[in-house]
Amino acid sequence: AYLAKLPCAVRAGYSSGNHKSCLEGTREGVLSDIEAWEADERNESVYWLKGVAGCGKSTIAQTFAARSAAKGNLGASFFCSRDYPDRRNLNLIFLTLARDLAYWSADFKTALMPIIRVNPNVQDDSLPVQLEKLLVRPFKKTRLSATIVVDALDECEDKEPVSEFLSALALHVDNMPTVRFFITGRPEDHIRSGFKLPSLRTKELPLHDVDSAAVDSDIKSFVIFRLDEIATRRRESISGQWPSDRDIAVILKKTSGLFIVASVILRFIDSPFTSPQKRLKLIVEPQESTIYEGRSGIDVVYHQILSAGVEDADEDDPVFFDQLHLVVGSIVLALKPLPRASLAEVLEMTPQEIWIILTHLHSVLIMPESESEPIRILHKSFADFITDKERCLDARHFIDAPPHHSVLGMHCLKLMNMRLMKNICGFPRYAMNNDVEDLHARRELCIVAPLSYACSSWAKHLQLSSQAGGNTSSVLTLVNDFFTCHLLSWLEVLSIEEHLHTAIYSLNDVRSWLTNNPNPDLSDLIDDCERFVLRSFDGVKQSAMHIYHSALSWTPTSSPTRQLYERELMTEAKLVNAVGPTWDACIRIVPVTVGKHVEAVVFSPSGALIAARGRNCVEVFDVMTGVNRATFDENMFIFSVAFSPDDGFLGSGNSGGTINVWDVQTGTMLRSFKWNDWSSALSVAFSSCGTMISSGGSDGTVRIWNILSGDCVCVLKGHSRAVKNVCWLAMWNQVVSASDDFTVRIWDVQKQTCSKIFAQYSDPVAALASSRGLLLVASTNGTVNIYDSQSGDIIHVITSNITHSRFSIDGGKVLVASENSGDIWDITTKTLTRVRCIDYNGDHATFSPDGTRIASIYDKFVKIWKTNAGYNHHETSTHVHYPIKDVYISPDERLVTLKSMKGAKIFDAATGQSLFTNLINNLLSIVFSLDSAFVAFLSPQCTVQTWNAHTRLHKSIAVDNVFHIAIALSPDGSQLASLSRSHMKLWDLKNEGCLAHLEFNRKLEGQEQISFSTDATSVSVLEKSHGTQSWRISPNHNIDLTRDFINNSDGTQSWLISRPLKSLVQIEQNIIPNHPRDNHDGTKLPMVFVPTTEERSNQDASVPCQSYRYETDSEWILDQDGRRVLWIPPDERPKKFSSGFKREKKVLVQTESGKVYFVNFSQS
Structure with a gap:
């Protein structure tokens, strides 16, 4: 059962009938060499049969297998094919081989x-891990000997500079000494680079180096055999001697040594639609046209086949030729x-029309009778021929790729504009993609193959059409319609199909296309769409429905995307004061898992x-x-990391004298x-050539290591203290080092000597980098010196209140960073630009090589910023620069006051508008x-400041020169009661006079609370250990103590509150939440739950409110049913949070940065 669940490719083995074997007696020289390699265990573990397209590699692989x-x-064997998704998927090769083994x-x-x-879940592991688990371990345990065949490796999807498959094999092949790997493939760059890996000992055989006479002899045997077979099978349509020796000779000449020709x-001769004799005659007879005279054999053959395919067509029928051109080109x-059915829908044709058009092209195309199986070209050489104007000289057949890509892009856009719709798969509200039980069935039913193709390919077709020229107004119209009407449903499809990253690449492709088709408004919209996707990428990746519930909610109010799709916003969680009007410079926040904190980032x-x-982990x-x-x-412990010049390797400098690559x-x-x-x-x-790595x-010491051989090239000594920075100059043999001994040295690696010592510094060097002949x-101490790296002369000195500096390697820019902001020094223009739009941790910010991006650390996240002008740093009106200590909510829930150590802010709870700021420190x-x-x-200064919510005016009154514990306002705000440990006073706020003064007969503890009755006729003091005492306020403002008391459990007596006052206490507990709840660990919660005015007036309503919660280390707000109702971006999440929401419908959230916003909930 476990083996059956392993995801594997279908029909990938040699026995699946995908390829024919060599004709008996042909290719014997090559096959003998391969079999001799297999038989001798002393030979290399890997055999690479390489050659150009059409030379017979796959046929040989099939025969050898x-x-x-x-x-x-x-x-086991795996025959790769670009025509089948599973057989071009590198991730399935080791899985399939393991199953077959x-x-x-x-x-x-x-x-x-x-x-x-x-x-x-081994399928989720990287290729090397898969190989080690699925092949290396079983072979080690069993000690079995086996041969494994992998054919056409170049046809797998692999965009890396070095083949991923070969990189994995190079790591583990020595651990499988009894296993032989036979691999075929064209010598493309990433394949050749893979076979050059030092640990991959390989025997190579280039097929084009095989004796041409032997190849021609084999091709001749193959041609004779197949023609005899055709003659026998179709004897009724053949007369006379067939074929002749001349026919064989002409065919052999046209093959030019390629079996595919x-x-x-x-295949052309054996066409079921005409006589084999007639077809052979077309191949061997001289052509009337001389346009292909002197051309290679394969070009002549393809021309003859295409011409024969239209010989019965009316030359004056432009519709037929237009359709032929459209279909073949597509x-x-x-x-x-x-598949034929999908192609027909994309091209707005019928499957029958396509079948008729392609009737005479079966020799160059693989045309399944089933409409659901894909149509494929027989061999890549046909595509190479028909898209090359220098080779395909007949204008009727030549496919000009850029304009045709434009046509395909238009057809994809038309299909999407017609078929895309909101909630295309009918998901439940708030559904997570992977939680939908019948996800696969819904996807197959609602996102049909042609629509899926259009969604993933339209932008790439446009990008490939960039050089087409001509009038693009119709394409621009379709693109504009797509972005203004169907953007969100397109993102839905990509999310459901787990290809959301395609959206970013697609937008970049369209942006590239627009460089040749300028449209400023559309360009701005695409930039905005990219920001929209990046902002909520992690949430939308998990749930397509949260495009509408969360992504739109977190989009700035003036964003073109939000304005276009505001009507689509559907959520019961409404954000108040959470987003600004426009985007800021932060374009992406990436969660990383390298420990408690990210220590540094490197581009x-x-x-x-x-x-x-992190401290012990690196994530790329x-x-x-x-x-x-x-x-x-x-x-x-990791002290430093660096990339190789080609991005392929990462070096880490660690404790224990270790460098890992x-x-x-x-x-x-x-x-x-x-x-x-x-x-x-x-x-x-790393050195500029990437073969050496230096360490400080x-x-x-400075040490130079050879990555290929694994040897230490040299040890450079001269510094008296630790070397904390090293870099290479443009010349691969020069290394620069900076030490805590306050010196910077340039070393000649070949001579192993110090060639230059820069003037001694008075402070340690914080950053070191070189580029374009400059050394930074x-x-x-806040100084940045820029030197000419050869002469040692100082070109410029930047002095400022600098705490840290980072250098843009290729962009010619220096990031001059203070604690939370920075300047950019442009070396070319020698100008300093203030980066006001970026708010980052200056200690760990770094430039991208081209200077257009800055990466900074934000707790367990990495923020990526744009350095371009045009972005503003937004700070909400409720932003508090110091930790919030308490949150106070007015009885009618319309006002909220935030108290920090540096004062307090009052803001409107409905709009988030800031109404008043008190700048007094340490308010009591x-x-x-x-x-x-x-x-x-x-305030601690014995003053009380009051603010009138109606007039927005404030004033101060000095209440005493002694420390006060608490204050209370009368219901109408006209009087103030102040409480100290020794006395209580009553004040007239309008006239700023003292109305009454009551001395206590004992000192209070200092934690008491004070309040007025609802009718303002009495004042109560609540003591933690003595209960509550109440005083009536007489008309002449005397304060009289009530005479009722109760017996406490500890034997003491407390004054009893009269019934109206008892009611008052209950009301106070509901409407004056002046002291926020505490966590079990004593810390204050960042969330305060605010009942709405409607709830206060309907507290006894029979329908209860929904309950919401936010779980620790989560991204989501959940309702009482566990549904995720709102995704929260990393920088908007509470710095601390409660275990669950209460019953109220409004939540106030404080973030790590001090930002405060509301989430209002409504019944769904």
Whole structure:
């Protein structure tokens, strides 16, 4: 059962009939060489059969696999194909091989099954981890010998600079000494780079180097055999001697040594729609046209086949040729093969029309009779021919790729504009994608194949049409309609299909297309759409429905996207004062899991990746989408990380004198260097050629390591203290080091000597970098020196209140950072620009190489900022720069007061508008009058400041020169009661006079509370250990003590509140929440729950309010049924939070940065 659940490719093995074997007696020289390699265990573990398209690699692989299986050697095989999604998916290769090996050997299966049981989600692991678990471990345990065949590796989707498959194999092949890997593929760059990995010992055979006479002989045997077979099978349509020796000779000449050409010719001759003799004659007879004279054989063959396909067509019928051009071009240029039915819907045709058009092209196209199976070109060489104007000289057949991509893009846009709709799959409200039980069925039913293709491919088609030229007004109209009407439903589809990252790449493709088709308004809209997607990427990735519930809610109010789609906003959680009018400069917040905090961030040289370093872990993610690319766990403290020049490797400098080099593609360690246990590698840097890495040690040494050989090239000594910064100059043989001995040195690696010592600094160096002949040295005293790296002359000195500096390697910019803001120094223009729109941790901010991005640390997140002008730093009116200590809510819930150590702010609870700011430090108490018209603030300076909510005016009154415990306002706000430990006073606020004074016969404890009765006729003091005492206020403002008392449990007596006052206390508990709730650990909660006015007037309503909660370390607000009603971005989440919401419908949230906002809830 476990094996059956393993996701694998279908029909990927040699026995699935995907390829034919070599004709008996052909390719024997090559096959003998391969079989000899397989037989000798002393040979290399890997055999690479390489060659150009059409030279017969797959046929040889098929034949060798069959022969190896017959001998019992073949354990498994995988024949890759770009035409099938599962067979071009690298992630399925090791999974499929492991399954087939288990079927091949019972011993292997026995060793594999426990591994799968323990790792049920092994398909989610990286390729090296899959290989180690699924192949290496079972082979080690069983010690089985096996041959594994992987054909057409170049046809797998692999955008990395070095083949991911080969990188994984290079790491583990030595751990499988009894296993032979036979691999075929064209020598494309990433494949060649993979086979160059030092640990991948490979025997190579280039097919184009095989003796041409032997190849021609094999092709001739193949042609004769197939023609004889055709003659036998179709004898009734053939007369006379057929074929002739001349026919064979002409065909052989046209093949130019490529088996694929012979195969295409034979398919053409064997067409069921005409006589084989007639077709052969078309191939061998001289052409009337001389346009292909002197051309290669394959070009002539393709021309003849295409011409024969239209020989019966009316030359004056432009409709037929337009349709032929459209269909063939779409098959050739489609980003993935489409079934006939899907292609027909995309092109606004019928499947029958497509079948008729392609009737005579079966020799170059694979045309299944089923409408649901994809149409594919027989061989890539046909696509190469028909899209090359220099080769396909017949204008009727030539496919000009850019204009045709434009046509395909238009058809995709039309289809999306017609078929996309809100909630396309009919998901329940607030549904998480993976929680929908019949997700697959809904997706198949509602997101049909042509729509899925259009959603994923339209933008790439437009980008590929950038050079098409001509009138693009119709395309612009379709694009504009799409963005203004269907953007959100498109994002729905991408989220449901788990391709949301495609949205970012698509928007970038459209932006690229617009560079040649300028449209400022559309460009601005696309930029805004990108911000919209990036802001809520992590939430929308989990739930397509939260495009409408959450993403729109967190979009600025003046955003074009929000204004276009405001009507689609559907949520019971309404944000108040949470978003500003426009975007700020932060374009993405990426969650990282490298421990409690992120220590530092580093951009890769291309700017496409960022490494976030924790204490013992490094995470690499994609800058554009935030998608994790690799995670490296270290068992020691990490001091420094650096990327190789090609982004392919990451070096880490660690404690214990260790430098590790990691493969970013595979997530595994390539090299580990160590010199002793008591030193630490405080900094690392790759050479410009990427083959060496330098390290600065705590022992004062600079060491150079060869990544290929694993050797230490040299140890450079001269510094007297720890070396905390190293970098390479443009010349690969020069290294710069900065030490705590206050010196900067340039070293000649070849001579292993110090070639230059810069003037000694008075403070340690904080940052060091070089680029374009410049060397930047930033010291901790706030000075940045820019040197000519060759002469050592100072070009410029930047002096400011600088705490930290970061250098943009290629952008020519220096980030001059203070604690939470920064300036940018442009080396070219020698100007300083204030970055007002960025609010980051200056200690750990770093530039992208082109200077357009800044990455900074935010707790467990990395923030990515744009340095471009045009963004504003937004600070809400309720922003508090110091931690909020208390939250006070008026009795009518219309006002909220936030108290911090630096004062207090009053704001409107409905709109978030700031109404009043009190700047007195360490306020002792804040109270509202019962009618919510007045607020009073008690300061340590024995003054009370009052604020009138109606007039918005405030005034102060000196209540005494002694320390006061508490204050209270009368219901109408006209009187104030003040309480100290020795006495109580009653004040007239209008005339600022004392009305009454009562001395106590004992000292109060200092934690008492005071309040007026609802009719203002009495005042009560609540003591924690003595109960409540109440005094009546006589008309002449004398204060009389009530005579009733009660017996306490401890034997003491407390004054009894009269019945009206007892009622008062109950009301106070409901309407004056002046003291916020505490967590169980004593900390204050950042959330205060505010009952709405309607709830206060309907407290006994029979329908209860819904309950909401926010869980620790969560992204979501949940309702009482556990539904996720609102996703919260990382920078908007509470810094501390309660275990659950109460019954009220309004929540006040304080974030880590001091921002405060409301979430209002309504019944759904």
